[in-house]
Amino acid sequence: MPVFSGQLAEGDIWALTAYLRTLTFDLTAPTATPQPSATPFVVTATATSTLAAADTTPGAATPEVGAAGEASATPQVAVGTITGTVVNGTGGALSAGLTVILRGFDHGQDASSNLAESVSLSAPLGADGSFSFENVEMPTGRLFLAQVTYQGVPFQSDFAATEAGKDALTLPPLNIYETTNDLTPLSLDQVHIVFDFSVETTAQIYEIYIFTNPSKQVVVVPTDGTSIPFIALPENAQEIGFDVAQGSATFVSAEGGFAILPSADQYGLVAFFTLPYEKKLEVAQPFILAPASVSLFVPEGVKLTSDQLTDAGVQSIQSANYQTYSAQSVAAGSSLAFTVSGSPKSSTTTTTTPSLDTQTSLVIGLGGLGLVLILVGLYLFFRDRARRAEFEEGEELEEGEEEEMEDALGDNPDSLTDAIIALDDQFKAGAIAKEAYEKRRAELKERLKRMVCRQVDK
Structure with missing residues (x-):
């Protein structure tokens, strides 16, 4: 701020x-x-006076008078x-x-x-x-x-x-603004698809949808939290869940779903699911809206094959190498078809990527920050999600891990307050024990207080 x-x-x-x-x-x-x-x-x-009127009943007590002879009174608002x-x-x-x-x-x-x-x-x-x-x-x-x-x-x-x-x-x-249920005003700017193979015989997929509403209407999206009308997944997807991307613009609650207000700021949603994987996998990823660009990330050693994909080289994300691919001109109502094969090299296999929670449903957040769910942001999303799962289960972090998690939040007050809101949501959902919730929230608030004070003093 x-x-x-x-x-x-x-x-x-x-x-x-x-x-x-x-x-x-x-x-x-x-x-x-x-x-x-x-x-x-x-x-x-x-305005109601904070002093009760003096009782005129005979024998009633006289208001106390100070040394200056004036009745004591609470300052008027x-x-x-x-x-x-x-x-x-x-x-x-x-x-x-x-x-x-x-x-x-x-x-x-x-x-x-x-x-x-x-x-x-x-x-x-x-x-x-x-x-x-x-x-x-x-x-x-x-x-x-x-x-x-x-x-x-x-x-x-x-x-x-x-x-x-x-x-x-x-x-x-x-x-x-006037409202509409028509999805066509939405502009799907980017889609990032990330694969993880840390669970044996399973491919865990995270899809980040980044979009805007450049129109002058509010798009109302009906949902019960278990599906989103403009996000389609492969037919054999399992353990499906949705979440609001870190850094998304603000979604607004609406009758029967949520609303996407006109804004130049980007909105972000994450869809995550699993697919069975035995060294080879055929994937047909459908798109309801036409994405301006699609990026795919697989651990080094895994290969994607498709006439629709272009090899974009290797990207290093927090010391792990990911082979990247891109796709352009994917039409609305069409599918991106590709073959996944190979195994991750041992140096890129991560043990901190989270298992997916079948109980996770769409969460609509009230606060938004600048979009950070790309490259390093993706890594932080995976790692923090895994550690949050450990925290929700009441497990103690090993020595040094808690300090590392604190450092991941950086020196940005927005990141800390966003973490507090996420913690509140988890507690309200009954996913965190009260004692652990109160301890962690107090720590985050104290850190936020120190950080804001330092900014004010500059």
Whole structure:
């Protein structure tokens, strides 16, 4: 994240960090609808004094008075007006009857902890796309965002933080889009297919799909988590699973599946499965969308044969050599057919590549980073997945392995917060024991805190 020294207070920086990468609140949480205001499309939130009114009942205790003769009181929280606009990014007029939800979040004494929702107000959207909430409590550093659900997809603005001495806050514009179930707006930019043979008589295949949505519509993808309509696998694929690629742009939950918002940022999904392998294997990989390019990686010693493939030479990935191949001009609805033969050289056989989990299903993440699942990123994905499996089983890492895993996260706060989110997901799924989860999460949070402090001090 950028350095905010001199622009934000330390508490605000922690709130920013926590919001950006550990925001895990439920977007479907019920909202409290306030009483209508006299002004159209304006919600008035009445500030409540923190002091109870003095009891006028005879014999009631008199409020305690300090040495200066003034009654003790809790400082009043500032109130103000929060405004914003909603824009139809597809074009055309906004639909009537839309409701805007204003949500506010605070952090506790430990600013690195998860944010707690403290404000939830609703108001109808004006015909001109504007909204306003009046008399909203605005303590310094509180984070606000606006949310609108349209055609079953929740859209939200970027957040804005309140500042000391100011009683007005304008939220960034909130863009909403028309939705479609048509997959053709998606652009499949790259497909990477990686083979591993560390399990005897088995080929483990990882396919990384990198795509964008350059259109002005939201593509809603129906799925139950066990299959994805635009990803097809070989007929005899077994132990199938899907995951969000590290570095993917943000997917959004939608009714019956997930939504792919218009964005120049790349989305990434990983499909993984196994095929039986006895020194030779015929593979027909189907493609529903036309990929701009396809890259295949096999350990050195293994060979791919096909008229559709071009030998791209040997690539070294973390001291392991992979023979690479490329394919161009693969049409939508066609298949890439090739023959796999040979055995990996002993120097390239890896023992840290994970076995596949048949219980793994599609996981939709809320945070995204720059795409890194290529070459070295692929190696880290395989290794971290294997170690995560060991960690979920409650096994102790050998001396030196834990430090190596820490180093794999690097000095990037985004990588650490992404790791925390992944850990939270695994715990919620019941895959990690509570004691191990709490210990690991505390370690990651402490490391993140030190890293952000170093950036602020620069």
